[in-house]
Amino acid sequence: MCICYSVQDTKMPLKNQENLNPKQKEAVLNTEGPLLILAGAGAGKTKTIAERIRHLIRNGVAPSSILAITFTNKAAKEMRERVSKMLSEDKGLNRPVSLAAQAGMNERPFVSTFHSLGVHIIKEQSTKLGMGRHFSIFDRDDSKKAVKEALEICGLDPKTHDPNKVLSIISKEKGRGLTEIDYAARPERGQFSDIVEIVWREYEKILKRDNALDFDDLLLKTARLLREDGEVRNYYRKVWDYIHIDEYQDTNGVQYEISKLLVGEKHNICVVGDVDQNIYSWRGADIKNILAFEKDYPEARAILLEENYRSTKTILEAANTVIEKNKIRRKKTLFTSNLAGEKIGIFQGLDESSEAEFIASKVEELIKSGSKHEEIAVLYRANFQSRVLEEAFLGHRIPYQLLGTRFFERREIKDILSYLKAALNPECLADIKRIINVPARGIGKSSVAKLFSGLNSDLPPATKKKISDFYKLLEEIKKAAEERSPSETISFIINESGLEREWKENKGEDLERLENAYELRSFAEKFDSLKPLEGIEELLSDSALQSDQDEMVEEKNAVRLMTVHASKGLEFDVVFIAGLEDGLFPHQKVTRENITPEESEEERRLFYVALTRARKKIFLSYAQVRMMFGSRQVNIPSEFIFDIPEELTEEETFEGEDRWKGKPLLDIYFD
Secondary structure, three states, X not given: OOOOOOXXXXXXXXXXXXXXXXXXXXXXXXXXOOEEEEEOOOOOHHHHHHHHHHHHHHOXXXXXXXXXXXXXXXXXXXXXXXXHHHHHHOOOOOOOOOHHHHHHHOOOOEEEXXXXXXXXXXXXXXXXXXXXXXXXXXXXXXXXXXXXXXXXXXXXXXXXXXXXXXXXXXHHHHXXXXXXXXXXXXXXXXXXXXXXXXHHHHHHHHHHHOOEEEHHHHHHHHHHHHHXXXXXXXXXXXXXXXXXXXXXXXOOHHHHHHHHHHOOOOOOEEEXXXXXXXXXXXXXXXXXXXXXXHHHOOOOEEEEEOEOOOOOHXXXXXXXXXXXXXXXXXXXXOEOOOOOOXXXXXXXXXXXXXXXXHHHHHHHHHXXXXXXXXXXXXXXXXXXXXXXXXXXXXXXXXXXXXXXXXXXXXXXXXXXXXXXXXXHOXXXXXXXHHXXXXXXXXXXXXXXXXXXXXXXXXXXXXXHHHHHHHHHHHHHHHHHHHHOOHHHHHHHHHHHOXXXXXXHHHOOHHHHHHHHHHHHHHHHHHHOOOOHHHHHHHHHHHHXXXXXXXXXXXXXXXXXXXXXXXXXXXXXXXXXXXXXXOEEOOEHHHHOOOOOHHHHHHHHHHHHHHHOOEEEEEEEEEEEEEEEOOEEEEOOEOHHHHHOOHHHEEEOOOHHHHHHOOOOHHHHHHO
């Protein structure tokens, strides 16, 4: 049950209050003490948070004392731009006369992701952590290689003990706030936990050797520093008087702890979230964090934002009906003043190819009718579903963008960034190993092994010279980074490393690599306004912390293909949800034994997220037969389809399916 409170008195009238509904206005005006905003999909939460920040500043709060945390760089960028635009256009903010005061007015709230916040704090407190300021950040691939190296050091075969599995366990435990020491001290033991324990220990040694942190360390190190060092904790509590945290339902154990440690005595924390959109338990998100907020802060106010500005009445009625079956939630019902809109289309395909052909044909029809490519999205539960969809789109010559193909994970981009990281942090053997012979310099693996083992004297003179020249190049890159703009430094690396020359000579696929390299240079231009080294640090942090959504080129004239998980926070005019079959969506994992109630309801929350991405029209599809795990399986439709009231749906057909009409399913495949 949601407790409602009256709006408190304020010093200045609320700006643009005609743009806010009563509940949004209440959230904006309640600035003191803990506040829980339960915001439904499309309920204008970003606008509400931004208006709340502006209202604080209009009433005398220094912009620099406001912290706002989001979950993706894309969301942080949108929030930063929205707040900046609001402040620059707000004539109600009196501009001071003195230069010093004017400088203060140019301050902005600190808006970032949890990981970027971690990087910021760790860099500022690097001496207390015994680290160099220019530490490397290992991405998933770097961490996997390090775990593989750790396995080999422990005398274990990486083919027998999957590095991915070991890394996933380490990552999950770090997300819960445990170090390798904490893990080793656990009373429960098992054969594999013993393996994880010894490998984790070596993995940490590799990270320390390379002056590197992995993604999870950015949060874990921050939490432990704030917990154990009262001086640091009190410093940041004084820096940020007002804290805002978006997508609070997606916080894991460490993020939850950081949130609590940063809150000062006044408990000025505002969290925004939606229990019904908690879909990341597999990466540690704990739904209990948002459900327990009012226990953590008994004086907390709770406000529901239920008015949806995105979707049609039909879409919201379907979404409300689906999610009402979940028990672990705060009851809310989305409503809208939008039109009823079109019914939800349902297509039954013979197999995955038939389903993909329907989707491509319908997309083609929509585009001919005036729909924009970028306002159409095809969502699916599992990554493997994209292959047949891509084939159908290629066959119809429909341009598409596949989220999950990440720019910063491309080989050529990682090579260039490794040159930069190795120049600033030559202790990172992972980066040195990656680029010491890229492009080829005649420095073989055995020579690298001797170099890393301190056996330089055993190397032939010619090899020593090549290695010496390589390290001189790194010194030149470091000098460039300290003196030139980030984009100029990237150009310097592309040219002086020999990569540009090699790509131009080889042509073919390498020309695409060169184009990507130039695109990295363009990306670096956004940091050129900063001091050289500061800009380089921001460039490296941003590139390391990119998410799938950050890779989406918004102006690209292409249909979006992505998993439902990747679609969180996005919206489109038309949404296709493919593969709605029992065992695929909902996923077969929900049928296993020992599943918790939270896990069993997450698939339904995932479907709810998929439905609420759409503004105008939804198409649901499923295949009677699908190739899965190497064999063809006969499927039954997902229970989620039957949860939607029949009067809200209509059957979909397309020309290409006529050849199957009237034929028994088994005859088609096995006759």
